[in-house]
Amino acid sequence: MDSYIKGYFCEHELGDDNDKIIRAVKCDKLIHQENTGMQELVVFDSDALGRCLALDGAMQLTEKDESSYQEMISFLALNSHPDPKKVLIVGGGDGGVIRECLKHHCVEEITLCEIDKRVVELSKKYLPFMSSSFDHPKVTVNIGDGYAFIRENKNAFDIIITDSSDPKGPAVSLFQRDYYKSLHECLRSGGIISCQAETIWYHLSLIKFLHTTASEFFKTVAYATTMVPTYPSGQIGFLLACKDQRINFDVPFHKFTEEQVDEMKLKYYSTEIHQAAFVLPTFVRKALQLAETP
Known part of the structure; x- marks a missing residue:
């Protein structure tokens, strides 16, 4: 959660320019974080987006959209x-x-x-x-x-x-x-x-x-x-x-x-x-x- 900006979930874009584009979402409350044995799983709350789920550093869903x-x-x-x-x-x-x-x-x-x-x-x-x-x-x-x-x-x-x-x-x-x-x-x-x-x-x-x-x-x-x-x-x-x-x-x-x-x-x-x-x-x-x- 602190990879680039403290307090934000940061995600690299997957693609040819994945080292040039980073997206960040404010993590207002970390709910759960673990390595499942297959992937890194994070659940957190965002005031703007609601409950969020990420796997291996990639956003999977937000309650908002x-x-x-x-x-x-x-x-x-x-x-x-x-x-x-x-x-x-x-x-x-x-x-x-x-x-x-x-x-x-x-x-x-x-x-x-x-x-x-x-x-x-x-x-x-x-x-x-x-x-x-x-x-x-x-x-x-x-x-x-x-x-x-x-x-x-x-x-x-x-x-x-x-x-x-x-x-x-x-x-x-x-x-x-x-x-x-x-x-x-x-x-x-x-x-x-x-x-x-x-x-x-x-x-x-x-x-x-x-x-x-x-x-x-x-x-x-x-x-x-x-x-x-x-x-x-x-x-x-x-x-x-x-x-x-x-x-x-x-x-x-x-x-x-x-x-x-x-x-x-x-x-x-x-x-x-x-x-x-x-x-x-x-x-x-x-x-x-x-x-x-x-």
């Missing part, structure tokens, strides 16, 4: 599938994606695979606004390697959401070619993936790699964006892909009325936001078009 990430990584996929009954979440030990998936009326079963049990335990203790749905009867929690679980389960899920941290430490394998091959094999026909896919401003080469890699296995691939002010550059994206069908991700199968949005207590997602999420800046659109070229 977590909805823009949790809702989008979940509903972009769920609302692009006509009948998503079985959902697998890889990572997501804070419980936010579970919370959002349970809002979708079609979902009957949710399986979460989190490799670090302390993330789940401490989220239950310190992040009740995220973790309140862990004990829901539709939810099964597996503490273990999500990648191994995917390899062991073929043709099993309608939706797979990879809610991972950055590609370092325990999350490195989730950004590699074999992982996307295994995702394809784990999905049922018509199945859809939604994967955390970094920011266009610092990680465009990685996004191009992921887009090209997914295109080897999936019939339709797209990149969507959302705004999260406390993440690097204030923007983060998701790689969406459909196993064996040509679909338009920017035309959601399920569309919400304003009454439904209010009923589900959504703060960020709407049908209009869904459609807009796939409108990319010119430099990104051109980079991904080049990535599709053999």
Whole structure:
């Protein structure tokens, strides 16, 4: 907590200029800090942002803006599938994606695979606004390697959401070619993936790699964006892909009325936001078009 400015949580941006850009958030109260054996975990309070969680020096969520990430990584996929009954979440030990998936009326079963049990335990203790749905009867929690679980389960899920941290430490394998091959094999026909896919401003080469890699296995691939002010550059994206069908991700199968949005207590997602999420800046659109070229 005292790496550069006393009393502030300081984060290096992950990318080519990671020694040149540092973000700092005032830590008004340190709640918990430990090495879990897999990663360094910190929970603290910020007067400006509310309760915050960081892993290995990278901000994972703040109470202020977590909805823009949790809702989008979940509903972009769920609302692009006509009948998503079985959902697998890889990572997501804070419980936010579970919370959002349970809002979708079609979902009957949710399986979460989190490799670090302390993330789940401490989220239950310190992040009740995220973790309140862990004990829901539709939810099964597996503490273990999500990648191994995917390899062991073929043709099993309608939706797979990879809610991972950055590609370092325990999350490195989730950004590699074999992982996307295994995702394809784990999905049922018509199945859809939604994967955390970094920011266009610092990680465009990685996004191009992921887009090209997914295109080897999936019939339709797209990149969507959302705004999260406390993440690097204030923007983060998701790689969406459909196993064996040509679909338009920017035309959601399920569309919400304003009454439904209010009923589900959504703060960020709407049908209009869904459609807009796939409108990319010119430099990104051109980079991904080049990535599709053999």
